[in-house]
Amino acid sequence: DLSSTEMIDSTNLGMLFKIARFTSEHHIESAILFSPREDITEVLISMGFDQFFNLITNEVNLDTSSNSQPIPLADTNQNELTRTMLEAHRNLIEMDSRNEESFRDVVRYLENEIKS
Numbered sequence: 001d002l003s004s005t006e007m008i009d010s011t012n013l014g015m016l017f018k019i020a021r022f023t024s025e026h027h028i029e030s031a032i033l034f035s036p037r038e039d040i041t042e043v044l045i046s047m048g049f050d051q052f053f054n055l056i057t058n059e060v061n062l063d064t065s066s067n068s069q070p071i072p073l074a075d076t077n078q079n080e081l082t083r084t085m086l087e088a089h090r091n092l093i094e095m096d097s098r099n100e101e102s103f104r105d106v107v108r109y110l111e112n113e114i115k116s
Contacts, residue, residue, distance in 0.1 A: 002035045014088025020052035086110040
C-alpha cells in the first residue's frame with residue numbers, strides 16, 4: 001500500500017524489484033501495489049513496474065481482514081545500509097539494462113564505500 005508514500009527513490013524501487021523477482025522465481029501470483037497517487041504511479045510505470053506488479057490506482061476496498069502485518073523496521077548499521085542500497089541499484093540495472101547508464105556511478109560509489 002503506497003497510499004501514504006510522498007516520494008519514492010531508487011533504493012525503494014530496487015527493493016520493489018527484488019520482491020517482483022522473488023514472486024516470479026517462486027511462481028507466485030504478481031504482488032499488488034496500491035498506488036493512488038498519480039505522481040508515484042507515473043514513476044512506477046516509467047520504470048516498468050507495471051510489468052511486474054498488479055498496479056491498483058483507484059480507491060478500492062482493500063481486504064484488511066487478512067493477517068498481514070506491516071514490515072518492522074530493522075536496526076542497521078551504515079555498512080548494512082550501504083549494502084542494501086547497492087543491492088537495490090544493481091536490481092534496477094538487472095530489471096532494465098537502460099537503467100545502467102543512470103545508476104552506474106551510484107553503484108561504483110557504493111562499491112567503493114563498502115571497500116573502504
